[in-house]
Amino acid sequence: MIQQENMKIISQQQLAKDIYELTLEGEMVNTMKEPGQFVHIRTNPGLDPLLRRPISIASIDKEYNRFTVIYRAEGKGTKLLAMKSADGVADVLGPLGNGFPLNEAKENQTALLVGGGIGVPPLYELSKQLNAQGVRTIHVLGFETADKVFYAEQFALLGDTFITTVDGTSGTKGFVTNVIDEHQFSFDILYSCGPTLMLKALEDRFSDRKAYLSLEQRMGCGIGACFACVCHVEDNPNGYIKVCSDGPVFPIGKVAL
Amino acid sequence: MIQQENMKIISQQQLAKDIYELTLEGEMVNTMKEPGQFVHIRTNPGLDPLLRRPISIASIDKEYNRFTVIYRAEGKGTKLLAMKSADGVADVLGPLGNGFPLNEAKENQTALLVGGGIGVPPLYELSKQLNAQGVRTIHVLGFETADKVFYAEQFALLGDTFITTVDGTSGTKGFVTNVIDEHQFSFDILYSCGPTLMLKALEDRFSDRKAYLSLEQRMGCGIGACFACVCHVEDNPNGYIKVCSDGPVFPIGKVAL
Amino acid sequence: MDRLRVELPGISLKNPVMPASGCFGFGKEFSQLYDLSLLGAIMIKATTFEQRFGNPTPRVAETAAGMLNAIGLQNPGLSGVMTNELPWLEQFDVPIIANVAGSEAEDYVEVAKQISTAPNVHALELNISCPNVKKGGIAFGTVPEVAYELTKRVKEVSTVPVYVKLSPNVADIVSMAQAIEEAGADGLTMINTLLGMRIDLKTGKPILANKSGGLSGPAIKPVAIRMIYEVSQKVNIPIIGMGGIESVDDIIEFIYAGASAVAVGTLNFTDPFICPKLIEQLPAKLDELGVNHISELVGRSWK
């Protein structure tokens, strides 16, 4: 059930350059399903900005009815969101979309989680849940530069974690694919979220593997009604999916990137 | 010198139904001249709402670099202003316009101050300054209803004060003119601020007296550049004044109401 | 509540509030949020003869108090709408207004003919004003003679009343409306989007893959009000007004301007519960304005 809720802001803190972590509390948390779902946040009452912002759920705490998002404050909406302080409220629509299928990874198997920039957050809840069901996780996380890296320690607690930065200021210099090509990890399943170029690079390498990719598109409604976020599917000129309601997570090879 | 300043909010408090009193601190206070001047406040950063709101200066405290405005939170802008809390800042343009001429009232003379609704605030600083220079003040203040009355005690400390309400729930039932017609006050000079209908009623009675009226108009710039706030002058079809920069205070009979 | 009921050609509305075409799909998604029978009507997404994928993405961009869209009339085509969407909507007690689009006059005529026979389609909305389709499209909505011809041909085949949706991208909206009235239209819906563009600061190129798109939302409300004010005084057919509605005050403003009912588009994205919320708030607003029935307010700005 999609709900709209004025959720209580429990905490807001800056994690890295332009990167914020926001924890919200409310009934909506009860209805959150797999990791990889997202919420659509109204960053300001009034008309400026007018549209909601889609942000992935980064971790869920069902016991306290809380969940956390991690976002980059870059444009108008996210900058306003970053100015909200604890004890305020945030207007949230969610949970939206379909996340990463957990049951595709079996106990004692290994999952490779590959994240890029603000695609990293949803992998955190995913990793927690995979580990909880006995799946080993390897994390390869790519960032622009050292002062934009976040959650490296948190991921390290859950499994082997490799950081890359474009400028080499932290971890391996280059892209996530540099680490992946170098280490030739053996894994049973791949989950990824990040910029389309990164997803493409993974598709080039792993199109024959069991893998799930989370996509991004500019959105209007976020619930499947406006057709803003469609993508063509591979091998069917008339087929299409909506990232917001059919996704954002799809099996590798399904969507034309 | 007109300045734009992000002024510190010292206090914000509700005085009556929808009526708020806001005290601001900053350098601009140094340049405030006569009572009756106004400031143009940006009630929200961003584009919603887009225009500033003109609000009269209600009292000035040069010692602490502070001044106070009293306003009705009714529309979008003033409602946002009412939500600001102490320790925040407000973007203020001012001081603007020309206020009530104080030196037209001589020591030991009597001034009749007539205010209607949100026209009352500028009369408070005026009354303080008149009393300071030895002028006796009589205040006739009109409101809609009892729970919208404000500053009755403050004015009473400065001189005889008569309250009217349209519905009779406080003071005399009716309009300021009811009190004025009944009491036939003797006075040397009249100052007034309030709705145009009230000013017209005063003009009908006192056009031959020494009197100054403060006018209202919808404004764009507030500084005389956009020609939003013009009024015709009496007896000259080509003449006009701008309320924002030539006024808002004018001698009675000058402007076609 | 009968004080909100509005009777228009073909459609008896419980209340004057409906979602605007293209902002509500075919209702499925919103039906998960609230009971669609609460709505005055539903304007479904544009239907074309063939199914269409629409334009490449990005298809939307935000603007000050508004947004641009260049969806490009994505829809499952006439047969898809007739077999899947409309029958599904029959479970709700709500009249459907079918938005009809095409590239050639023939497309409009064929879609109108068939879709008007669906049991829950109570009226058509001729979309002669979509700025996002390369062929045809815009000319239908900017040249009065072309609009006249098309309306006439559609009227001949439609079994339900025909409303024509006006484009605001014209110098003279009144002649357009009058030509359409003369052609026999039963009503007007206005306005569609203004043509606009945004450029991405990073790439230097238009944000929308289609380059330009339709501007909607509160930003365009003053244009809509002005056009409805002008047109309602010059035609005798009713107007369903739209363009940036976000509050009951906005609804009243449209009705004062001369609209008989209203549609909410973009704001469904900002607040997906907006339609039922506004419907709920309307009676109190009528009390505040001291009127018994909403229809008393129609055109009050010029009457």
Next chain:
Amino acid sequence: MDRLRVELPGISLKNPVMPASGCFGFGKEFSQLYDLSLLGAIMIKATTFEQRFGNPTPRVAETAAGMLNAIGLQNPGLSGVMTNELPWLEQFDVPIIANVAGSEAEDYVEVAKQISTAPNVHALELNISCPNVKKGGIAFGTVPEVAYELTKRVKEVSTVPVYVKLSPNVADIVSMAQAIEEAGADGLTMINTLLGMRIDLKTGKPILANKSGGLSGPAIKPVAIRMIYEVSQKVNIPIIGMGGIESVDDIIEFIYAGASAVAVGTLNFTDPFICPKLIEQLPAKLDELGVNHISELVGRSWK
């Protein structure tokens, strides 16, 4: 700073930022706030042959991310401007663009002829697009043939280059621009305001005494960008862009779209120091974008 200098017909601009006509009076008020010599140019308020009082008040109304105005071309008339305003402006090192308006073609011609002789008037801006004057006015800006004729006649008498200001209230902005270019215009300025209206909820009547007015501000920016993008690809004369500019990013967006310089209108009311602020911020923006000179960015969205 020469990286901001822009050379346009008749006007050599220190930087590409100027206040838009009608939002800056004749400069006196803003001269109390900052040194007018900082500006690239000044577009002064419309001048008509006779002095005009303009429309009754209220003349302005706020809208979502915008405002309506119906000032009605209040100005002291040609002789007032020539004797008082222009000589006073001579103390500043800033070229003046004189906005010329009228009800009849003769008015335009007469004003253009005389005002172009003032020493600090470096160019004219023909205001054929003011929506707030009953007579003439709007037709000049919506019918290409009429615009052509007027431009031609003004070009014949003007001793300085002539820019023509386009109205956005047309279906086809490109034909309008092309007709004006053909008539010999030296440049275009765009856009003027969109025609809009707001209704007062309390009275039920239009807020503006003039009923409708011109919509300006950030709300209309996407319309301006789209029109400049279209026109700049089809004409060979430069464009001064305007419509809702509020940031350096907006300036860059206009220049990417195809404008060579820009004007700021409504935002002068929200932030009276906006012009010098934007001018100050521009060089850092050029650094960020990795270009040396602002002109490198002109039309980048389609080049």
